[in-house]
Amino acid sequence: MRKLMVLATLMLVFSMGKAQKIYESFDDFAPLLAQTQNDTTYVINFWATWCAPCVKELPYFEKLHQAMAAQKIKVILVSLDFRKDLESKLKPFLEQRQISASVAALVDSRQGQWIDKIDPSWSGAVPATLVYRGTQRQFKEGEFENFEDLQQFVLHFFDPKN
Amino acid sequence: MKTKTGFGIGFFASVLFLLTLIPFGPTNPGLKVGDIAPDFQLKSTTGKMVTLKDYKNVKGYIVVFTCNTCPYAQAYEQRIIDLHNKMAPMGWPVVAIMPNDPSVQPGDGFDKMVERAKEKNYPFEYLLDDGQKVFPAYGAVRTPHVFLLDKDRKVRYIGGVDDNSEDETLITRRYVEEAIAAVEKGIEPNPNLTKTVGCMIKVKK
Numbered sequence: 001m002r003k004l005m006v007l008a009t010l011m012l013v014f015s016m017g018k019a020q021k022i023y024e025s026f027d028d029f030a031p032l033l034a035q036t037q038n039d040t041t042y043v044i045n046f047w048a049t050w051c052a053p054c055v056k057e058l059p060y061f062e063k064l065h066q067a068m069a070a071q072k073i074k075v076i077l078v079s080l081d082f083r084k085d086l087e088s089k090l091k092p093f094l095e096q097r098q099i100s101a102s103v104a105a106l107v108d109s110r111q112g113q114w115i116d117k118i119d120p121s122w123s124g125a126v127p128a129t130l131v132y133r134g135t136q137r138q139f140k141e142g143e144f145e146n147f148e149d150l151q152q153f154v155l156h157f158f159d160p161k162n
Numbered sequence: 163m164k165t166k167t168g169f170g171i172g173f174f175a176s177v178l179f180l181l182t183l184i185p186f187g188p189t190n191p192g193l194k195v196g197d198i199a200p201d202f203q204l205k206s207t208t209g210k211m212v213t214l215k216d217y218k219n220v221k222g223y224i225v226v227f228t229c230n231t232c233p234y235a236q237a238y239e240q241r242i243i244d245l246h247n248k249m250a251p252m253g254w255p256v257v258a259i260m261p262n263d264p265s266v267q268p269g270d271g272f273d274k275m276v277e278r279a280k281e282k283n284y285p286f287e288y289l290l291d292d293g294q295k296v297f298p299a300y301g302a303v304r305t306p307h308v309f310l311l312d313k314d315r316k317v318r319y320i321g322g323v324d325d326n327s328e329d330e331t332l333i334t335r336r337y338v339e340e341a342i343a344a345v346e347k348g349i350e351p352n353p354n355l356t357k358t359v360g361c362m363i364k365v366k367k
Binding site: 048050051052053080082083084107109110111112113115116122123124125126127141142143145 | 232233237267303304321322325326327328329332356357358359360361362363367
């Protein structure tokens, strides 16, 4: 019983430690898209718990995060769930899935003002993924077929020629 | 990451290939503001076949690609009903089209559409894009996605219903209503193109 309590406490701390950052305003989120002064590759996936193709491809991002842990790469899963669903849907989802990549929630509902700032070609449909390092950027609207598809999308940022 | 030259070139070539695809790949040609939208003949949840030219004495059409299952479509459902109730008497009916493939999204099957339309008393036609020919011709990519057509089926506005999907009390722009008012005044809607978050239209792989 005591062991169980310790375990429960540990799990609580663990899940709290990974509590997602909530961005109320796009202006606060925007710096995440502009870390151009370092050589880290940022993989930013826009998704939501209600979006089936997004949920399907989350494991690819999770695998990427783990497979490339030794590289300078940061995988950020940006949930576009409704604000009212953060506690009731997003949180239990993340706890159940044991996601290890960073998760953020962007709840600025004035989407028309920020969709273009993520990428002018984006219609606003999810999933969508932005990868950038320095000034090099690549954007994709729609889901990845499989892990290899995602890996290929990201890997050339690590090509020595770039 | 070191690569052998052969692999490096192949890899580089494939990257180049990918780069040429990317700017064009996701961009759906579809309709632009000013284009003439094609008419269609689609089955309504009321059982009849509907074409735009069947509408009499209208000034235009609010064509909305929407569905049962997308939370954004659900968030806009009542607003689309309200929009129809307000604008249809002025000659601007909503014509709703469900573009998803029901085999991919069973909750959007025709029977479910009929249920939803009855349950919510849709005052407008709710049509199934059977065979998924209409949404690509329009260039719809997400639900909900509005195409405002004038009586000549000329596209006058493409985008969202308004500027706040989550909180109706924070709406500052009612894009569709504003666009209709502009068209009625004989001026160009501003904006005539907006973006909102939505669910990707479901197609079979």
